[in-house]
Amino acid sequence: QSALTQPPSASGSPGQSVTISCTGISSDVGGYNYVSWYQQHPGKAPKLMIYEVTKRPSGVPDRFSGSKSGDTASLTVSGLQAEDEAEYYCSSYAGDNNYVFGSGTKVTVL
C-alpha cells in the first residue's frame, strides 16, 4: 500500500490555527473511520493525538481536533503553542488487518 499524502510543511503564529490534510483512497481513509494522528518531536517516539478520526486520548488538549471528508482526513491545531512545533503523521486502517502511515507534515510555530 502507498503512504498517505500529507503536505510537507505547515506553519502558524502562536494563538493561530493550523490544519493538516491527509489524503488517501477509498480502501483506506475513505473506507473506514479509523484515522489516527501522531505528534513526534525530534528523537522521541510518536504520540497519539487523535484516533478513530475525532477521538482524543486522555491528556491530549482539546486544541487538537480531527475530521474526515471522503478520502481526506484533517487535523486542526487551534491556539498554536510553541510546544506544538513537531512532525505530525496520519495513519489509517487499510483493510485486511493493515495500517498505512502518512508522509508527515512539519509544523512550525512562527
Place this chain on the structure above:
Amino acid sequence: QVQLVQSGSELKKPGASVKVSCKASGSKPSGYKFINYAMNWVRQAPGQGPEWMGWIDTNTGNPTYAPGFTGRFVFSLDTSVNTALLQISSLKAEDTAVYYCAKEVLGLVLTGGMDVWGQGTAVTVSS
C-alpha cells in the same frame, strides 16, 4: 498507566540477526492485561516517517506482516513476562532504523490507534 520498555541499541554486521524485546507493564489502577491488547511494530529509518511493519495478536500469538516485512521479520511473544519480540534475520544496511513497539488503543483489533509506544530501539547495520 501502561509502559513499554524496549531493549537497547544494537550494532550488527550485514547478514547477522537481531532480536528486539518490548516489555509491557501496567500499574494496578490501569487494569491493563498484556494479552488483551494487540501489539504493533513500527520502523522509522533515519530522516523518514514511521512505517507500519505489522502486528501480533497477544492472545493467540498470531502475527500479521505488512507487505515488505515478510520472510526476514518474525514477531513473537513471551507472555510469561509480558514481552513482545521482533527478530530480524539476514540484516541489510537498509534495515538501519529505529524500531518501535506500540500498543493498540482499544484491544485485539486494529481500530486506528497506537496509544502507548516503547522508547524505540536503534538498530544499525554496518560492516
